[in-house]
Amino acid sequence: MSWMHRLRLRALAVVVGLVLGAFAVVGWMSVPALPALGVALVTAAAVVHTMSSKLSLPTCAGCGTDLTGQGAGAYGVVCPDCGTINQHIRVAMGEDATRRG
Numbered sequence: 001m002s003w004m005h006r007l008r009l010r011a012l013a014v015v016v017g018l019v020l021g022a023f024a025v026v027g028w029m030s031v032p033a034l035p036a037l038g039v040a041l042v043t044a045a046a047v048v049h050t051m052s053s054k055l056s057l058p059t060c061a062g063c064g065t066d067l068t069g070q071g072a073g074a075y076g077v078v079c080p081d082c083g084t085i086n087q088h089i090r091v092a093m094g095e096d097a098t099r100r101g
């Protein structure tokens, strides 16, 4: 299972856990439902944003290693740790097209 799959599963678990926790708080403590769900959604957004903030950097999808400074080959950046070939977003969007000629 790659780092990206584990990240997705962790984000899903956090969101499901927060929603179930919000329902439990509403049910047990008679808290109004909308504020409790609002707090749960804001917390879920903050936690998922924190978990996925590393994705704005060139990161290996296989193991999560930071690929900053690694040279891109013809098929993408090869991770020095696990050997996964990564085509990160900057290369795919053509930002590096000027550098490669």
Ligand SMILES: [Zn+2]
Residues within 6 Å of the ligand: 060, 061, 062, 063, 064, 065, 079, 080, 081, 082, 083, 084
């Ligand atoms: Zn890797």
